Amino acid sequence: MLFFKSTATSLGAHTPYLVAGTLGILALALFLGSAEPVEVPRPGAAHVTREAIPRGEPLRSPLTDPPIVHVNGYDRDCMDCHMLFRSPAPKDRGLIQHQNVVFQHGINARCLECHDQADRNRLTLGHGETIGFTESERLCAKCHGTAFRDWQAGAHGKAVGSWVIGSPERHLMTCVACHDPHHPAFAGLTPLPGPNTLRMGDQSHHAPEHESAILWRGAHPEGTDRAAEPADAHAPADAHDPAHGAADDNASTPGEQR
């Protein structure tokens, strides 16, 4: 009885602390129960699929020696046709065959400056020596010496597979893996999406010369999905004006292109 009495007395004495403690526990429970992470604004992710990204494969498939083309389900080399159908005498004329060739190679404007007239499976170096299509970089080097030296040193072009010099995994791409020899200029590409700078907004207004960039974004609002763009979208458009595109198979007159 004495115990209960004293407990009651002390309870009365500590009532404020008990109440405060209860409130505190209630606050704790409320806090733990309702605490939500702060909502962070999330601009949409740039949806670029892995398939849209090149993974080191060559842009073009270089030809073999002798070059093999697929005609009506058969594998043919160039001489299979060119032995049967002799080209007419050299004169100023457009192409009858090979009309898919888009030819824009500057002043190097005639077929037989690169292709050997006698053996169409070979390329000519111009002084009697012919080479196979797998050695075509030697032909390019005749004019593009600077790029050729850079390529030999590794400053131009591309090697894939491994950085270890001499590794069997390492594969050095040749000129024609990236450049079409008939129109070698590297065409433009559609850029993949840029950064989503969180909560920083459009930063391009700092510099006045970026007005054009702002205009472009206005014309192509963000969220435009570019994922469907194929990785090799740089391939040039189809055959241009045949007057510019076609070249004479047997031409010997200079300047017929222009």
Add this chain to the structure above:
Amino acid sequence: MSEEQISRRSFLRKGAVATAGAAALAAALSPLKDLDTSDLSGFFQKHYREMSPAEMEEALARIRRRVEERWGVRPDLRDVKPKDGVEFVYALNLSRCIGCRRCVHACVAENNQGRDPEIQYIRVLEMPRGSIDVERGDHHYDRPTVPDTDHFYLPVQCHQCTNPPCVKVCPVGATWQEADGITVVDYDWCIGCRYCEAACPYWARRFNWTAPELPREQLNPDMAYLSNRPRPQGVMEKCTFCLHRTREGKLPACLEACPTGSRKFGNILDPDSEVSRILRTKRVFVLKEEANTMPRFFYYFDERYPQHADAGADWVDDNSDLHEILARVLREDAEEMTA
């Protein structure tokens, strides 16, 4: 103490103090809600460089288990050490880069960055030709096609500095430079203070504001402890030169994806490597040289600036001058011969 001493005023005061204290305690403890108490080994994990091989194996096993629990994919997770006699250097040809951002997204696909919001390690600056003022660079450019004739493109990523400011400012030693020159982060040791992000002159470090969202089909299971294993919320991350690839002889993902061959990577200690030859023979510059960071990332140029001038449909027209020049030279030669 007697009942008379407790006034209404003191009751309210003490009650308010106790409530505020309890609420503060609750706020401080609230992160514990998310603690996975079933496995506390990650909580007591040591710093990367202090772990014994057995402890590292234990940590790797735990991370593998976590990845498998979350994504249902068994990752090929390993701890790849630097190779002796190798120091990595990157070189980038500014005459060839067209700003297509294939490298940016190959990096994202390779390194398991968060996708929403998307974290990108590489920032491509579009800059007015003839200037090298990065303050005037725009990384939000969006054109139907690149390159633009009036601009050139400067991709910036971690420069793996020899004298890295980000390492100096880290208060907990969570980031350091490895023997092959790559600056790495122990994501389990980082406290997310972002000092390194502020210290970096190249804007190369990224912070995980949210728990990284990464769809299962986009997870790259080829991962290493110090590079592309999935990161938690609240830690820093950065380009590691794809060390899970490069330390095993492969090339970085950004290089493999580049359609123009602008990117060059290799061992600077090997005099026959591409980067050694480039540094010896080409015109090379480093970005923000005055910061004395001594980067392992170099930009170089070709002898002429070709690709903008003669790209696209203007090619033949531009070269029509050459026809005229050639014709004039031939005519003058012929006149000299006859004279």
